[in-house]
Amino acid sequence: MxxxxxxxxxxxxxxxxxxxxxxxxxxxxxxxxxxxxxxxxxxxxxxxxxxxxxxxxxxxxxxxxxxxxxxxxxxxxxxxxxxxxxxxxxxxxxxxxxxxxxxxxxxxxxxxxxxxxxxxxxxxxxxxxxxxxxxxxxxxxxxxxxxxxxxxxxxxxxxxxxxxxxxxxxxxxxxxxxxxxxxxxxxxxxxxxxxxxxxxxxxxxxxxxxxxxxxxxxxxxxxxxxxxxxxxxTEPAGPAVYVAVVQGNVPRLGLDFNAQRRAVLDNHVKATIALGDRVKAGARRPDLVVWPENASDIDPLRNTDAGVLIGQAADAVGAPILVGAVLYSPETGVENAGLVFNPGRQLGDPVSKYVKRHPVPFAETMPLRSVARLVSSEVDRVTDMTAGTSPGVLRVGPATVGDVICFEVAYDGLVRDTVTGGGQLIAVQTNNATFNEAEARQQLAMVRLRAVEHGRDALMASTVGISAFADATGATSAETAFDKPAVIVAELHLGDRRTLATRLGxxxxxxxxxxxxxxxxxxxxxxxxxGGRDPDPHPVPEAADGPEEDL
Structure with a gap:
């Protein structure tokens, strides 16, 4: 029983x-x-x-x-x-x-x-x-x-x-x-x-x-x-644009990549100028160029040298560059941003920008700092970044780009907002210099899903890799090696139709x-x-060796 x-x-x-x-x-x-x-x-x-x-x-x-x-x-x-x-x-x-x-x-x-x-x-x-x-x-x-x-x-x-x-x-x-x-x-x-x-x-x-x-x-x-x-x-059926992604790499992987910020900026400038040289030699000119997150950790809006270097790169390639930069301002604090530098820009000219809306807790902002300090001595290396308030919708040359930065690609609403805001392709600017290839591939899988979800061609631009393009079927192309400098190019199509997922949110x-x-x-x-009882009208007969307990 x-x-x-x-x-x-x-x-x-x-x-x-x-x-x-x-x-x-x-x-x-x-x-x-x-x-x-x-x-x-x-x-x-x-x-x-x-x-x-x-x-x-x-x-x-x-x-x-x-x-x-x-x-x-x-x-x-x-x-x-x-x-x-x-x-x-x-x-x-x-x-x-x-x-x-x-x-x-x-x-x-x-x-x-x-x-x-x-x-x-x-x-x-x-x-x-x-x-x-x-x-x-x-x-x-x-x-x-x-x-x-x-x-x-x-x-x-x-x-x-x-x-x-x-x-x-x-x-x-x-x-x-x-x-x-x-x-x-x-x-x-x-x-x-x-x-x-x-x-x-x-x-x-x-x-x-x-x-x-x-x-x-x-x-x-x-x-x-x-x-x-x-x-x-829903595959994008709009006009084609030729996109270049620059993976400039860093001198050394690790938390001290910020100490190498001039070298990282120089790597991306040199790679873009080299791309411009190939264009002058007869290669197809890109319609836009994308640099990764932290490509310029020297604020190019306040540091003249950095601004001039990026301007030279844009002029050399003859195309606008979406630059991942860290901005410093007494008014707004520290911001992780995507900036648009157009060819022919003069110092002091305004730029379009997107400021990262979800700084990563314990990496870009430090909740419970006094408590966290007891856990890790690295806590005070983290400067609290100011969160942006507007979706990353930026006009970069002929394309309206839906820009998200690094881990933001994992959050449904942050990506969707860029598409409903008018983004015709999705760009994920990221910095994997403090991680490894496994993390980069996990992030690329998210980019592939977002491309399918919103019917947009997409790209991931990383400082050290993996950089790649993804289409609206989820397929990738031109994947780079990890921790190797590279420049990749692809023809992407701009999307203007919304998938059911985009509409439903x-x-x-x-x-x-x-x-x-x-x-x-x-x-x-x-x-x-x-009430703990099995009401089956035909219970199993009691076992010969005694009653069965309901444990």
Whole structure:
């Protein structure tokens, strides 16, 4: 028989006994963390992301909430710690581990919620009657977790979103319909269906009738990927522009790249002048040139030498340059900006500029500085930067460029604003001199998703790499090597049509989160209704060796 619990107790514990023994659940959660890691660049095995979701969902199913939380944390720590290892290169272990632990806690919440929604699948005696809301709820919970993590604390840190693992997946095309949240939902739904198939398969035994459900779940997962591959894309159909990206490189990687700022500026000036020499020799002249973030950490609006050098580069190539620069002013403080330098500009002439709207906490601004100082001696090397207030929409030669700087590419609204503001192509100016190639490739995956999401050709311009172009299908071209100077050129098309995702904005995310909340409420209703009991009218006969307890 089944030992019955009071309804209140059932609401806090499992309605059904765990499917996996504890050792197997721990193993599944651990493997889920590793699988999640290899889904992301530089490994790029996109199929591993839904597999990871499935493993964690099976591991926490039927367990108490605290067990679900800790299993989720196990997956999270084995995922985030290596994924974010590039943050440890020049700042020490403590900030890296603190960030990894913070992000891990959000996975703990997913594990807890996964344990909570177990009753939606039903007890073992009810597995032959529905339960299809469970894999949908799994998908919704991942969207809700990312929505929370993308915004909290201090503006959030969206690194490691499921959507950013899908840059080579058929599911990437869903970004054109609902942005990154819809891609995340599809990945997690596919994982939920796989988990559903495993759980129903365990319950089916040798009974053919019960084998239909797991087979149907597998078919549904395959159909999901197939349908995603058919989603139409909005490719830019406007006039072509010839774009050059200059990757000038830095003398040394590391936090002291700022101490090398004149050398970094000189590298970009020399590379652009060399491009101008090739133009004079008969090469095609670019319509615009893009330099990366921190290409000029000497304020070219206040330092005459820097302004003259950039002007010489623009004159040599005969095209406007979008320059990544750091500006210093008593009125506005320190700003991370994109500036437009046109050929023939005179000193003192005004320039169009975009100021980074989301300075990175603990890197470009220092919350809780006095507390953070106890953690790392590098804290006081961080100068609080002033956040901009307007989207990065800049006219650069014949193109209106949607400009975002570095980590801003990870935030949905910051990229969308540039497109709705009139951006015809997307430029991501970034500086990877304090990181490594893995971080650069993770960032490039985000650029690919944004190109598909908004139907715009895009580019990533980095000081040290990886620089590349991405089209509205998500394909990249002219990828540079890491830590090597390079100049790349490509013909891009300007876009003027808006994708469904661009038009809808955050509506798909808000809708999915609302349904996630409804799923949690529905699980509560089932728990209260069942009160820890399995109401199946045909219970399994009592085992010969004694009663079975509902743990």
């Amino acid at each position: 089944v030992v019955q619990q009071p309804a209140a107790a059932a609401a806090c514990g499992p309605v059904d006994e765990p499917v996996l023994p504890l050792w197997a659940a721990i193993l599944a959660a651990a493997v889920a963390g590793g699988a999640m890691l290899v889904a992301f660049p530089p490994y790029g095995q996109w199929w591993a992301a839904p597999a990871a979701v499935a493993l964690l969902a099976v591991a926490v199913h039927g367990r108490r909430l605290r067990a679900g939380f800790w299993l989720g944390c196990l997956t999270g720590v084995l995922f985030f710690t290596p994924l974010l290892a590039w943050t440890n290169l020049h700042t020490g272990m403590v900030p890296w581990l603190l960030l990894s632990v913070l992000e891990t806690l959000y996975f703990g919440l997913v594990g807890l919620a996964g344990a909570w929604i177990g009753p939606l699948l039903g007890g073992r005696q009810r597995w032959n009657r529905g339960g299809w809301s469970w894999p949908v709820a799994v998908g919704l919970l991942w969207v809700a977790q990312e929505a929370l993590r993308d915004r909290t604390p201090f503006g959030g840190f969206p690194w490691g979103r499921l959507a950013f693992s899908q840059d080579t997946s058929p599911l990437l095309r869903l970004a054109a319909a609902g942005g990154a949240p819809l891609v995340t939902f599809a990945v997690a739904l596919a994982g939920g269906l796989a988990g559903f198939a495993v759980l129903r398969g365990i319950g089916a035994g040798t009974e053919v009738r019960r084998a239909v459900a797991p087979l149907a779940a597998v078919a549904a997962g395959c159909a999901l990927i197939g349908v995603a591959a058919l989603v139409p894309l 955050a509506i798909p995310e808000y809708t999915l989160v609302a349904f996630a909340v409804l799923g949690l409420v529905a699980a509560l209703a089932v728990r209260r209704r069942d």
